[in-house]
Amino acid sequence: MKQVKVGIIGFGFMGTTHFRIHSANPKSKIVAIADADEDKRKGDIRKVHGNIGGDVNDFLDLTGIKVYEDGMDLINDPEVEEVDICAPTYLHAKFAIAALKAGKHVLLEKPAALTVEDVQAVMDQVSKSKTCFTVGLCVRAWPEYRKAFELFKAGKIGKIRSALFKRFSPNIDGDAWKNWFMTDANSGGALLDLHMHDIDQVLYFCGKPKAVTTIGTWYKTGIPDHSFTLYHFEDGQAVAAEGGWSAPRTVVFDMSFQLVGTEGTLVFNSTGLWFYPVEGAAEKIDVNVGDLPTGWHVEIDNFLSAVLGESSDQKYLPHADVVAGACIHEAERKSLENKGETVVVNYR
Numbered sequence: 460m461k462q463v464k465v466g467i468i469g470f471g472f473m474g475t476t477h478f479r480i481h482s483a484n485p486k487s488k489i490v491a492i493a494d495a496d497e498d499k500r501k502g503d504i505r506k507v508h509g510n511i512g513g514d515v516n517d518f519l520d521l522t523g524i525k526v527y528e529d530g531m532d533l534i535n536d537p538e539v540e541e542v543d544i545c546a547p548t549y550l551h552a553k554f555a556i557a558a559l560k561a562g563k564h565v566l567l568e569k570p571a572a573l574t575v576e577d578v579q580a581v582m583d584q585v586s587k588s589k590t591c592f593t594v595g596l597c598v599r600a601w602p603e604y605r606k607a608f609e610l611f612k613a614g615k616i617g618k619i620r621s622a623l624f625k626r627f628s629p630n631i632d633g634d635a636w637k638n639w640f641m642t643d644a645n646s647g648g649a650l651l652d653l654h655m656h657d658i659d660q661v662l663y664f665c666g667k668p669k670a671v672t673t674i675g676t677w678y679k680t681g682i683p684d685h686s687f688t689l690y691h692f693e694d695g696q697a698v699a700a701e702g703g704w705s706a707p708r709t710v711v712f713d714m715s716f717q718l719v720g721t722e723g724t725l726v727f728n729s730t731g732l733w734f735y736p737v738e739g740a741a742e743k744i745d746v747n748v749g750d751l752p753t754g755w756h757v758e759i760d761n762f763l764s765a766v767l768g769e770s771s772d773q774k775y776l777p778h779a780d781v782v783a784g785a786c787i788h789e790a791e792r793k794s795l796e797n798k799g800e801t802v803v804v805n806y807r
């Protein structure tokens with residue numbers, strides 16, 4: 460079987476998660492990693508922490524894998540066919556554009572970049588490239604969300620009347636490399652980093668809101684750390700999302716949604732995915748994950764298939780939605796800064 464030769468930039472929480480998933484997938488072979496931290500370059504990942512999922516290991520075996528300090532050296536390695544960018548967000552646009560220019564396939568972790576302009580610069584390069592590209596908005600591929608979308612598209616709940624998406628994370632202060640998430644100019648805080656997944660769900664299920672109203676709180680380091688957003692639609696769908704890192708570290712990560720439609724309701728919470736018909740009994744939906752238990756597994760498997768010519772790199776995420784999501788975030792950020800003033804989304 461043909462294997463895609465993969466290089467991973469950034470060997471922290473997401474890079475090591477992608478490393479394990481790529482290592483277990485017969486469609487890929489990891490040939491290189493790059494990381495700024497000397498210990499991680501030796502496979503010592505005891506300093507790696509994340510807020511959801513993933514195995515916990517102290518060491519990863521890097522035998523036979525080339526190791527670089529600088530992501531640009533990995534990009535210029537002719538053996539690398541796919542560059543998997545798991546570096547901090549402020550480096551995304553630079554690495555993605557360089558990798559695309561070097562003719563590589565690019566899997567770019569979310570959020571694609573810090574600003575709409577940087578996201579557009581990446582997407583401009585994507586449109587000039589012949590290689591595959593996607594952004595790690597993995598919740599589209601997450602089993603319960605994927606299944607709910609399938610049922611929604613098949614007409615199971617009719618037209619959406621109201622929707623609520625939630626993402627609740629323990630505080631992550633101190634977890635990442637040099638604590639980069641805690642600086643606004645590096646991560647955009649929880650409003651961009653965490654809540655982008657639910658902005659993307661709003662787009663996925665409900666389409667493009669015309670305006671947003673966001674209120675929220677700010678962490679002591681000056682990043683948005685918890686937010687509530689109302690999305691305004693022409694046809695009056697009532698849509699909202701809440702998310703953040705403001706809870707204490709003792710809290711367990713949780714994500715959920717409810718989609719109320721004209722023909723029934725879908726609810727995902729810690730008890731699973733449920734369908735509530737207008738009349739009759741509630742039904743627990745079998746999500747049937749097979750050997751791809753998380754959205755990360757599904758997104759990576761699909762991307763490898765796309766590189767191998769067996770699937771579309773836009774199967775879950777149309778490229779246009781990457782820019783639209785960034786524009787919605789931009790409006791939410793403005794609304795948050797203006798204490799909940801309603802802001803019209805400037806789509807470009």
Ligand SMILES: NC(=O)c1ccc[n+]([C@@H]2O[C@H](COP(=O)([O-])OP(=O)(O)OC[C@H]3O[C@@H](n4cnc5c(N)ncnc54)[C@H](O)[C@@H]3O)[C@@H](O)[C@H]2O)c1
Binds near residue numbers: 652
């Ligand atoms: N899709 C998801 O569910 C999900 C979850 C968590 C994080 N993320 C995203 O993944 C990205 C990485 O986040 P993380 O939690 O893994 O952070 P992290 O701090 O754990 O890892 C980042 C790694 O990048 C390395 N690095 C820094 N500068 C570098 C450079 N110039 N070249 C090479 N390596 C460099 C650091 O040494 C560190 O090991 C972020 O964009 C984040 O938003 C996505």
